Amino acid sequence: MMEIRDLTVRTADIQDFSFRFRKPEESREALVRSLEEVGLIQPIVIRERRAETGVAYQLIDGFVRFAFAQRTGLSEVPCRVLPLAAPDEAVFRILLQNHDSWLQSNVPRRIRFIVFALGAGFSRDLVREHLPRLGFAARDEVLSKCEKVGSLPPPVFSFCEEKNFSFKQCFQFTRQPVELLNEVFAWRDRVTLTASLLEEFIMHLKDYFRASGLRIDDFVKDKEFSDVMNSQAPSLDKAGRLRQLILRRRFPILSLVNGRLEALQTGMGFPGNISVEWDRTLERREVKLSVRVRELEDWPKALAELRRPEVGSGVEHILSEL
Amino acid sequence: MYRIRTASVSKSQLESEQARRVREYFGTVDTVDEPPLVTDYAEGKTILHISEKRGQSLNLCASMNEDYVCCGVHVLKSVSNCPFDCSYCVLQDYLTNASIQVVADTHGMIEEIRARTAREPWRFFRIGTWVLGDSLAFEPLTRSASELVLEFSKLRNCVLELKTKSNHVDSLLDLPHGGRTVLAWSLNPEHVIATEEHRTASLDRRLAALRKSVHAGYPVALHFDPMLVFGGWEDAYENLVRDVFAVVPSERIAWISIGSLRFNPEMKKSIELRFPDSPITAAEMILGGDGKLRYVKPLRVALYSHLYRAIRKYGGSDPFVYLCMERRDVWKKVMGLELRNIGHHDFEITASLDRRFPGLVHQKPEMQLYESLQY
Numbered sequence: 001m002m003e004i005r006d007l008t009v010r011t012a013d014i015q016d017f018s019f020r021f022r023k024p025e026e027s028r029e030a031l032v033r034s035l036e037e038v039g040l041i042q043p044i045v046i047r048e049r050r051a052e053t054g055v056a057y058q059l060i061d062g063f064v065r066f067a068f069a070q071r072t073g074l075s076e077v078p079c080r081v082l083p084l085a086a087p088d089e090a091v092f093r094i095l096l097q098n099h100d101s102w103l104q105s106n107v108p109r110r111i112r113f114i115v116f117a118l119g120a121g122f123s124r125d126l127v128r129e130h131l132p133r134l135g136f137a138a139r140d141e142v143l144s145k146c147e148k149v150g151s152l153p154p155p156v157f158s159f160c161e162e163k164n165f166s167f168k169q170c171f172q173f174t175r176q177p178v179e180l181l182n183e184v185f186a187w188r189d190r191v192t193l194t195a196s197l198l199e200e201f202i203m204h205l206k207d208y209f210r211a212s213g214l215r216i217d218d219f220v221k222d223k224e225f226s227d228v229m230n231s232q233a234p235s236l237d238k239a240g241r242l243r244q245l246i247l248r249r250r251f252p253i254l255s256l257v258n259g260r261l262e263a264l265q266t267g268m269g270f271p272g273n274i275s276v277e278w279d280r281t282l283e284r285r286e287v288k289l290s291v292r293v294r295e296l297e298d299w300p301k302a303l304a305e306l307r308r309p310e311v312g313s314g315v316e317h318i319l320s321e322l
Numbered sequence: 323m324y325r326i327r328t329a330s331v332s333k334s335q336l337e338s339e340q341a342r343r344v345r346e347y348f349g350t351v352d353t354v355d356e357p358p359l360v361t362d363y364a365e366g367k368t369i370l371h372i373s374e375k376r377g378q379s380l381n382l383c384a385s386m387n388e389d390y391v392c393c394g395v396h397v398l399k400s401v402s403n404c405p406f407d408c409s410y411c412v413l414q415d416y417l418t419n420a421s422i423q424v425v426a427d428t429h430g431m432i433e434e435i436r437a438r439t440a441r442e443p444w445r446f447f448r449i450g451t452w453v454l455g456d457s458l459a460f461e462p463l464t465r466s467a468s469e470l471v472l473e474f475s476k477l478r479n480c481v482l483e484l485k486t487k488s489n490h491v492d493s494l495l496d497l498p499h500g501g502r503t504v505l506a507w508s509l510n511p512e513h514v515i516a517t518e519e520h521r522t523a524s525l526d527r528r529l530a531a532l533r534k535s536v537h538a539g540y541p542v543a544l545h546f547d548p549m550l551v552f553g554g555w556e557d558a559y560e561n562l563v564r565d566v567f568a569v570v571p572s573e574r575i576a577w578i579s580i581g582s583l584r585f586n587p588e589m590k591k592s593i594e595l596r597f598p599d600s601p602i603t604a605a606e607m608i609l610g611g612d613g614k615l616r617y618v619k620p621l622r623v624a625l626y627s628h629l630y631r632a633i634r635k636y637g638g639s640d641p642f643v644y645l646c647m648e649r650r651d652v653w654k655k656v657m658g659l660e661l662r663n664i665g666h667h668d669f670e671i672t673a674s675l676d677r678r679f680p681g682l683v684h685q686k687p688e689m690q691l692y693e694s695l696q697y
Binding site for chain 2: 175206207208210211250251252253254257281282283284285322
């Protein structure tokens with residue numbers, strides 16, 4: 001059993017901060033508020049360092065509390081001190097234990113922790129060994145994937161955290177061009193984008209650029225794009241218009257043919273209780289005519305509508321397009 | 323010639339010609355009970371196993387679907403995986419064991435074919451060996467196809483189709499094939515071969531092999547499948563058809579198939595990971611009723627119509643042309659044909675062979691019998 005001592009240590013003697021695990025700002029706010037109300041009660045965790053390094057102690061856990069102590073001018077803080085000989089594995093376990101509840105509720109947070117651990121100098125073997133505790137398989141491939149996710153642009157990673165995305169969803173973003181991710185995520189200031197809409201936009205735009213040879217810079221200079229983004233419409237409406245624009249670019253043939261079919265549908269001049277539908281992927285060659293009848297007398301009227309010559313020729317034209 | 327790192331032989335096939343030839347080529351090979359299990363597709367292409375026949379080898383083509391009409395061809399699983407690396411290959415997401423396996427038990431496969439074809443003696447079976455790999459890619463090494471050619475020359479109500487993207491026909495040219503093997507090529511413009519059909523023979527080499535096969539008296543088949551959309555596809559495909567018909571006379575063509583790019587949605591990621599520079603997955607595609615992504619129908623119709631017109635322009639009205647895994651309404655739009663069902667399709671191909679290759683089909687095909695088949 002490792003000997004852990006409780007001591008009061010001079011803040012000036014704690015100088016090695018390599019184990020600082022940065023959580024998003026909002027996670028720290030509650031703790032800062034509590035510290036301001038009741039002061040520093042809970043000790044921070046430190047490890048002894050060799051004197052020749054010029055540093056007496058290494059901070060392991062309690063960075064927000066330590067920052068509070070410094071900010072409020074405390075010259076000493078209560079500490080739990082690990083001996084010099086405390087192995088990295090013990091430090092890693094302490095970190096895991098202390099952040100456990102924050103980590104367990106969210107996959108991207110766990111990825112953040114793994115990336116932090118690798119960056120803080122814990123060995124890959126050690127981190128890999130503890131992956132099952134974080135809900136992952138103990139494989140090198142998982143570590144590599146976590147590193148890729150960890151290198152996503154900060155707004156994208158934070159979004160994954162906010163939406164509590166699965167590992168697979170987070171990793172999907174690593175396959176997208178960074179400039180595309182940065183641009184689309186920046187649209188969130190002006191357009192209401194749900195998680196699924198963001199994913200859809202990125203997927204379609206990536207394929208559109210690959211098919212057309214264009215780039216995101218070309219797309220944002222497009223007049224239609226500017227019209228949508230600069231319009232005074234509510235941001236939710238803008239999202240809908242932007243979606244239509246992206247779909248038109250990604251599926252030009254489907255958009256063109258469906259546009260023609262919609263014109264034919266309009267030309268049939270049906271009242272509201274009769275509708276014409278077709279397979280929008282254009283794959284199935286069929287037209288579906290639906291009649292909604294609420295009163296018996298609606299029925300002969302509907303039949304008369306369906307018998308109009310424009311209906312027959314409209315159906316014929318739609319079928320010939322399909 | 324091949325990138326094979328290790329080769330092995332099933333104990334039961336030690337005395338086979340394939341095992342002898344592979345031993346000769348590699349110097350030494352492992353003898354094993356089971357084929358080596360390889361899950362990584364690319365790695366599988368470096369591991370060759372001469373295999374025994376395991377379970378049923380002969381099946382109907384796996385593409386059967388209600389909406390998309392299959393031609394009713396049978397497939398003989400005599401080879402699995404292949405040394406080529408086409409970006410669009412469906413095997414990338416299909417093979418559970420990716421090691422290359424060549425079945426050496428030709429006798430066992432032929433016995434199964436005899437039994438199957440004897441159950442419907444009135445029917446004419448087209449049997450291809452290309453469903454899980456290229457029919458001729460390993461021919462210089464194993465001579466497996468040569469054994470099949472000789473065996474098929476003695477069979478009655480079937481024909482063998484060897485389909486390839488290689489030019490490995492030399493060992494077949496002097497065989498007494500009896501006209502009962504169709505040598506077939508998967509064809510695409512050189513641009514597609516260079517960018518998507520990695521490690522396959524160039525178009526010139528394929529056409530040279532095609533010419534040799536015709537001179538050796540083989541019936542031949544052409545598969546313009548998968549057609550791909552790219553800048554200038556119209557001219558490229560028309561020139562391809564022109565070049566092919568400059569090499570092969572129409573009357574030697576048993577059949578021509580046309581199809582376009584299609585794959586399972588899961589494969590999109592595999593292609594993009596393995597071939598990040600390939601644009602093929604970015605095309606305008608929809609999910610078809612058979613669960614496969616394919617070009618939107620107006621584009622498919624444009625592709626097929628263009629190619630079909632070129633075939634008729636350069637090859638005349640004689641060669642039998644069909645669409646591989648397409649909807650009936652697409653058949654009608656492209657070729658003006660009302661196709662009732664798979665049996666009808668199967669009958670039409672057989673009737674064409676009977677008319678154009680006297681003596682190949684063992685008896686006059688009857689439409690009623692073909693249409694009564696349950697696929």
